[in-house]
Amino acid sequence: MEFSKKIKGLEESITLAITAKAKLLKEQGINVISFSAGEPDFDTPKKVKEAAINAINAGCGKYTPVSGTTDVLKAICTKLKRDNNLNYEPSEVIANVGAKHSLFNAIQALVDDGDEVIIPAPYWVTYPEQVKYSGGVPVFVEPKNDFKITADELKAAITPKTKLFILNNPSNPSGALYSKDELMALAKVLEGTNIVVLADEMYEKLVYDGKFVAFASLSDDAFNRTVTINGLSKCAAMPGYRFGYSASKNKELNKMMKNLQGQCTSNICSIVQAAAIPALIGEIDSDIEMMKSEFKARRDKAFEMLNNINGLKISSKPDGAFYLFVDCKDIENDDVKFCAKLLDEKQVACVPGSGFGMKGYFRISYATSMQNIENGINKIAEFVKGYK
Ligand code: PMP
Numbered sequence: 001m002e003f004s005k006k007i008k009g010l011e012e013s014i015t016l017a018i019t020a021k022a023k024l025l026k027e028q029g030i031n032v033i034s035f036s037a038g039e040p041d042f043d044t045p046k047k048v049k050e051a052a053i054n055a056i057n058a059g060c061g062k063y064t065p066v067s068g069t070t071d072v073l074k075a076i077c078t079k080l081k082r083d084n085n086l087n088y089e090p091s092e093v094i095a096n097v098g099a100k101h102s103l104f105n106a107i108q109a110l111v112d113d114g115d116e117v118i119i120p121a122p123y124w125v126t127y128p129e130q131v132k133y134s135g136g137v138p139v140f141v142e143p144k145n146d147f148k149i150t151a152d153e154l155k156a157a158i159t160p161k162t163k164l165f166i167l168n169n170p171s172n173p174s175g176a177l178y179s180k181d182e183l184m185a186l187a188k189v190l191e192g193t194n195i196v197v198l199a200d201e202m203y204e205k206l207v208y209d210g211k212f213v214a215f216a217s218l219s220d221d222a223f224n225r226t227v228t229i230n231g232l233s234k235c236a237a238m239p240g241y242r243f244g245y246s247a248s249k250n251k252e253l254n255k256m257m258k259n260l261q262g263q264c265t266s267n268i269c270s271i272v273q274a275a276a277i278p279a280l281i282g283e284i285d286s287d288i289e290m291m292k293s294e295f296k297a298r299r300d301k302a303f304e305m306l307n308n309i310n311g312l313k314i315s316s317k318p319d320g321a322f323y324l325f326v327d328c329k330d331i332e333n334d335d336v337k338f339c340a341k342l343l344d345e346k347q348v349a350c351v352p353g354s355g356f357g358m359k360g361y362f363r364i365s366y367a368t369s370m371q372n373i374e375n376g377i378n379k380i381a382e383f384v385k386g387y388k
């Protein structure tokens with residue numbers, strides 16, 4: 001069989017691959033501590049489960065409109081108004097099979113062969129792959145400070161071919177959160193250009209210090225050029241449900257994305273659409289608060305323990321998401337080797353930084369129990385101490 005050039009150029013998702021490997025080792029009875037999974041360890045909130053069960057019992061098993069039921073689209077608009085003060089109509093939002101799917105639709109709809117897409121590093125593994133798949137060229141920018149791209153760095157990366165700028169705030173894998181002033185400076189650079197912003201705000205509700213500001217809320221200009229991407233996998237602890245969404249003021253873009261979805265997946269699962277509603281309209285806010293305070297305590301613990309290990313460095317305590325991006329260059333520049341040895345010798349799974357575009361780093365997800373954090377980081381300390 002001869003495969004398409006496009007598919008041959010696509011890399012496996014390293015985050016999913018390592019998470020699956022750690023799960024498999026556990027199933028084989030090996031006591032692996034996994035810091036690889038980018039998913040909450042908490043169970044899905046009760047109101048979400050009940051909404052799913054009620055939807056099944058009410059016979060919701062028919063096709064829905066491609067972009068979602070009126071109820072779920074209205075719920076997305078309610079969320080965007082309530083949390084971000086953004087005014088969208090139901091026709092301007094689309095429910096997708098996770099935010100990964102929302103990103104895919106937007107990138108496929110916008111990026112042609114040779115178009116450039118600016119991606120600050122470290123970046124979430126999926127962005128460059130989706131860009132390449134659409135024929136585009138990822139343009140990576142490694143920020144000088146705190147993993148956050150500055151206005152000057154953005155300006156220097158723009159060329160006549162720049163089509164998109166992907167901004168993930170708070171960031172996976174660094175946890176960095178942009179302040180309003182930092183975002184405003186970036187928005188100013190884009191004024192007068194045709195560059196579209198893909199604002200991936202998946203970790204919006206997992207912010208421990210500082211305040212989250214949605215990119216589309218910065219100005220009318222930002223509102224009109226931004227496609228907001230969000231979902232419920234992280235903040236609502238429902239990654240397996242697969243619910244994400246996009247929001248854009250651009251009618252043609254929404255039509256293109258709906259056409260693509262109508263020819264690929266049709267509507268997303270009708271049960272999931274019903275289950276998403278309580279999570280979107282604020283009925284699980286107390287569950288989110290509980291998870292957030294637990295994540296904060298874990299972040300503090302993990303940050304303190306890792307910083308006490310001679311040879312490892314974390315530039316500053318991240319404000320959001322549930323990851324720490326650790327510099328291991330003083331011990332080993334080959335992060336793939338470092339992570340493979342760590343799994344082999346100490347049964348601790350982490351994701352190598354090169355998957356996120358930065359060699360000499362590894363990512364820890366602290367979406368696991370405090371006990372795992374303590375035991376796992378103690379094992380990392382022993383590993384680093386005896387590293388050969
Ligand atoms: N964006 C970021 C930054 C992520 O970390 C993830 C994690 N999977 C996603 C998007 C996609 O999430 P999902 O498809 O589960 O909604």
Ligand code: GLU
Nearest residue numbers: 013015016036037038172
């Ligand atoms: N986003 C999560 C992570 O970075 C889940 C895995 C994935 O979808 O890549 O680990």
